[in-house]
Amino acid sequence: MKKVTIKDIARICNVGVSTVSRAMNDDPGINAQTKERILATMKEYNYTPNGSARNLKRNEANTIALLVKGIDNPFFNSFIKYYEEAIKKYRYSSVLYAVREEEDELEAARQLVKDQKLKGILFLGGVAQPTDEALEALEVPYVLCTAAINMNVSSDHALAVSIDDEGEARRMVDYLIKMGHKRIALIPTRASDISVGFLRVNGYKKALEDNGLEFDPQLVRYLKENQEAYTPKSGYEAAADLLDNGPDCTAIFAISDTMALGVYKAIQERGLRIPEDISVVGFDGLSMCEYLHPGLTTIIQPAEQMLKSSLDLLIRAIEGEGQQKSIVLAAEFKENESVKNLNI
Amino acid sequence: MKKVTIKDIARICNVGVSTVSRAMNDDPGINAQTKERILATMKEYNYTPNGSARNLKRNEANTIALLVKGIDNPFFNSFIKYYEEAIKKYRYSSVLYAVREEEDELEAARQLVKDQKLKGILFLGGVAQPTDEALEALEVPYVLCTAAINMNVSSDHALAVSIDDEGEARRMVDYLIKMGHKRIALIPTRASDISVGFLRVNGYKKALEDNGLEFDPQLVRYLKENQEAYTPKSGYEAAADLLDNGPDCTAIFAISDTMALGVYKAIQERGLRIPEDISVVGFDGLSMCEYLHPGLTTIIQPAEQMLKSSLDLLIRAIEGEGQQKSIVLAAEFKENESVKNLNI
DNA sequence: TTGAAAGCGCTAACAA
DNA sequence: TTGTTAGCGCTTTCAA
Numbered sequence: 001m002k003k004v005t006i007k008d009i010a011r012i013c014n015v016g017v018s019t020v021s022r023a024m025n026d027d028p029g030i031n032a033q034t035k036e037r038i039l040a041t042m043k044e045y046n047y048t049p050n051g052s053a054r055n056l057k058r059n060e061a062n063t064i065a066l067l068v069k070g071i072d073n074p075f076f077n078s079f080i081k082y083y084e085e086a087i088k089k090y091r092y093s094s095v096l097y098a099v100r101e102e103e104d105e106l107e108a109a110r111q112l113v114k115d116q117k118l119k120g121i122l123f124l125g126g127v128a129q130p131t132d133e134a135l136e137a138l139e140v141p142y143v144l145c146t147a148a149i150n151m152n153v154s155s156d157h158a159l160a161v162s163i164d165d166e167g168e169a170r171r172m173v174d175y176l177i178k179m180g181h182k183r184i185a186l187i188p189t190r191a192s193d194i195s196v197g198f199l200r201v202n203g204y205k206k207a208l209e210d211n212g213l214e215f216d217p218q219l220v221r222y223l224k225e226n227q228e229a230y231t232p233k234s235g236y237e238a239a240a241d242l243l244d245n246g247p248d249c250t251a252i253f254a255i256s257d258t259m260a261l262g263v264y265k266a267i268q269e270r271g272l273r274i275p276e277d278i279s280v281v282g283f284d285g286l287s288m289c290e291y292l293h294p295g296l297t298t299i300i301q302p303a304e305q306m307l308k309s310s311l312d313l314l315i316r317a318i319e320g321e322g323q324q325k326s327i328v329l330a331a332e333f334k335e336n337e338s339v340k341n342l343n344i
Numbered sequence: 345m346k347k348v349t350i351k352d353i354a355r356i357c358n359v360g361v362s363t364v365s366r367a368m369n370d371d372p373g374i375n376a377q378t379k380e381r382i383l384a385t386m387k388e389y390n391y392t393p394n395g396s397a398r399n400l401k402r403n404e405a406n407t408i409a410l411l412v413k414g415i416d417n418p419f420f421n422s423f424i425k426y427y428e429e430a431i432k433k434y435r436y437s438s439v440l441y442a443v444r445e446e447e448d449e450l451e452a453a454r455q456l457v458k459d460q461k462l463k464g465i466l467f468l469g470g471v472a473q474p475t476d477e478a479l480e481a482l483e484v485p486y487v488l489c490t491a492a493i494n495m496n497v498s499s500d501h502a503l504a505v506s507i508d509d510e511g512e513a514r515r516m517v518d519y520l521i522k523m524g525h526k527r528i529a530l531i532p533t534r535a536s537d538i539s540v541g542f543l544r545v546n547g548y549k550k551a552l553e554d555n556g557l558e559f560d561p562q563l564v565r566y567l568k569e570n571q572e573a574y575t576p577k578s579g580y581e582a583a584a585d586l587l588d589n590g591p592d593c594t595a596i597f598a599i600s601d602t603m604a605l606g607v608y609k610a611i612q613e614r615g616l617r618i619p620e621d622i623s624v625v626g627f628d629g630l631s632m633c634e635y636l637h638p639g640l641t642t643i644i645q646p647a648e649q650m651l652k653s654s655l656d657l658l659i660r661a662i663e664g665e666g667q668q669k670s671i672v673l674a675a676e677f678k679e680n681e682s683v684k685n686l687n688i
Numbered sequence: 689t690t691g692a693a694a695g696c697g698c699t700a701a702c703a704a
Numbered sequence: 705t706t707g708t709t710a711g712c713g714c715t716t717t718c719a720a
Contacts, residue, residue: 003403005697016707021699031705048458052399053697056712059347061396072425074418074632081416084442096440098428114392232635261635268637288418288632291576291605293612349713360691365715375689397713400696 004047012045013038024049051093055117063093064120064314065112069105071098073230075258075284076124079145082307083122090315092119101228106134113140120314123147141317145310146301147195159317160326161310165196168299168331169203169255170210172281175297175333176251177211180342181279183219184208185249187238187259189229191222197229200255200283218247235259239266250342251279257286257298264292275340285334294337302329348391356389357382368393399461407437408464408658409456413449415442417574419602419628420468423489426651427466434659436463445572450478457484464658467491485661489654490645491539503661504670505654509540512643512675513547513599514554516625519641519677520595521555524686525623527563527593528552531582531603533573535566541573544599544627562591579603583610594686595623601630601642608636619684629678638681646673 010017015034022030023038041047055061066083068076080096087094097112099105109121121142143159176184186204189197201220208215221238228234235254242252243266252267254260260282267278274280274294282289285300309327316324354361359378366374367382385391399405410427412420424440431438441456443449453465465486487503520528530548533541545564552559565582572578579598586596587610596611598604604626611622618624618638626633629644653671660668 003697006699007697010707017698018700018708019706022706025699029705034705050400050697051460052396052405053712054699055396056394056400056714057697057699059712071428072421074421077416077418077421081442081444084415085444098425100425100429116395232632236635258632261632265635265637288576288602288605291580291609293609295609347713350715351713354691361714362692362716363690366690369715373689378689394713397696398715400698401713401715403696 003050004045006047006049009038009041009045009047013041059117060119061093061117062091063095063116063118064122064318065109065116065118066094066096066122066124067099067105067109067112068096068124069099069103070101070125070230073125073258074288075230075256075286078287078303079124079307082304083311086308086311090311092315106138109142110137113138120318122310122314141314143310143314143317145306158325159310159313161306161313162196162326162328163299163301163306163331164328165199166203166206168333169200169253169283170207171203171333172283172299173204173207173253174210175335176253176279176281176339177207177213179279179339181251182213183216183247183249183251185219185221185242185246185252187221187235187242187252187254187263189223189255190225190227192225193229197255204253216247219249221246230256230258232258232262232265235262236266237262239263243267243270243272249278251281251339254280254282257282257284257289257296260289260296260298261292264296275338279339281339285332290336292338296334297336297338298334300332300334302331305329347394348389350391350393353382353385353389353391357385403461404463405437405461406435407439407460407462408466408662409453409460409462410438410440410466410468411443411449411453411456412440412468413443413447414445414469414574417469417602418632419574419600419630422631422647423468423651426648427655430652430655434655436659450482453486454481457482464662466654466658485658487654487658487661489650502669503654503657505650505657506540506670506672507643507645507650507675508672509543510547510550512677513544513597513627514551515547515677516627516643517548517551517597518554519679520597520623520625520683521551521557523623523683525595526557527560527591527595529563529565529586529590529593529596531565531579531586531596531598531607533567533599534569534571536569537573541599548597560591563593565590574600574602576602576606576609579606580610581606583607587611587614587616593622595625595683598624598626601626601628601633601640604633604640604642605636608640619682623683625683629676634680636682640678641680641682642678644676644678646675649673 006017006020010020020038023035099108112118118140120140123142123144125146143161145161173184188201205215221242223229223234223238239252252263254263260280263280267274272278282296282298285298289296306329313324350361350364354364364382367379443452456462462484464484467486467488469490487505489505517528532545549559565586567573567578567582583596596607598607604624607624611618616622626640626642629642633640650673657668
């Protein structure tokens, strides 16, 4: 079974190759009937255009990449799923690229753009310290999804889709305070994190301030530089340290659901009960955490919507219709059983 | 900045394009010094060959695909991570492709092979009912990783890497029995599952038989056809049904860790304690489940090793050095706190 | 050991 | 509205 080419189709249909090319590329200047006939023949002979030849000619691959930093973070799973679904609607092909924790995702992106002639990049997670220069060097539009877009970035290419991390964190802590909690511990990422982690910490501080509570550094358990962010392990270790050596608290705000999972264990392992002895809240909306016991109170990021918006934004930008620079989506506050109302 | 091509390099080096081609393709018939010189120039000018042109000419893309069915199953995360790392060692590029639950992964694979001229495919999960014809139609080597290779498959192309699902399940149930459990419930996938799920059920049955215990269908809670396999939700629902309507049991064997998570909740929600009131064991070794409380006793699949072996097997097959057909790796039995010893 | 030249399958400019 | 044709950047004969 030899591969059927554009020439074969042309010969069979008794037309020139360019006519066939026009037929499959929706070129306006072509007779509707001829087009019909050609398309039918293509289908009959099971013809698919050779991508390499196309790209070679067009000197471009209509490809965008999803660049995930921390692919083993289950939070990204649903995004990836939606990505694969959503991309099919567009006439772009795509590659998924996983960047390791210690890798520089911007360098990796630059390499990819060059090697694969990418049209755009969708960053998921990561992008800790994106400087204008580094991002500009990409030379293609990109969208930072779930990542906080930094104040020091003003690049024209820079697009972002996220929730209001600071505001949502603030809302969460405010909720805890309204529930009567005054000693609220925080388990963030590393102190050096200036991305989403930073914003959520800010939200925590603001909520305290809003309510006239003092910020107590002792209640904040930053990860050590050698601990991996957003893992149950780190959450566990931080909570264990807090419970064993820290000041008393009535609630723990883990900055991600993955970490909240570890917090649960640290608490339960010590014979304490959630929420009777200590309340726990998370952030992100990992579906799995609904199945913790008790169900975790958290902020649910609208993964599907975020992904769709990101893709939309990216493709508009690629096609030069970009007007919007960033989209902030509403998150869902999910009240669950992990918080005790101290007012009662 | 115009893209530098092979012609540019040729001109700069004062050689023909074919010589440049030889230099970069490690062609034997070339003077070592010329080669050196050319390679140096390529580096200096930051030349990278145009993949499209290469593929067009060679009429092939040196690409393999990782085809994941159920990308939102966190169990596959670590595999994907290792895949991305491992593939870099080979001179193959790769694509990751996520197949939805309801999609036919073999059809998707066939399409991919055709469209992208794939050299091989690595299936992760899925491949429920692979018939010889369907697999043969792929026309390229493929490896089924973590999927049970079925008895009715004898294709020459068929390669598989897995653990001994039946044996390991048997070991797990045998362990429970040794711990004094006699009424052991099972939460498998759907009754129609003839893949790994089936094998694990078999292992369960054999262990009972080995120990002279009778198989009680009432203790087995198959998922309904509309429930998604390997999710906490399904595990929760099955366990809830079992606890509310089923016969008494002292232990529950969830066929995957993801489902065990839901089982935990169903139990704890009812005010029962693990393992005091009821023991739970899982299967797969989801890292996250170590952070459940109490820690889950499970069978850990050696993800990294499995992935490496799969890739190795696949690439050998592609390059025609295939001798091995399948590899069965040892799993690790992880004893943890979720099982009560009834003998004491 | 090298270079010239013929395409790989496709698109697009040009001519008809 | 259609066909002819010149490449895109590369690999690979073939001849030197």
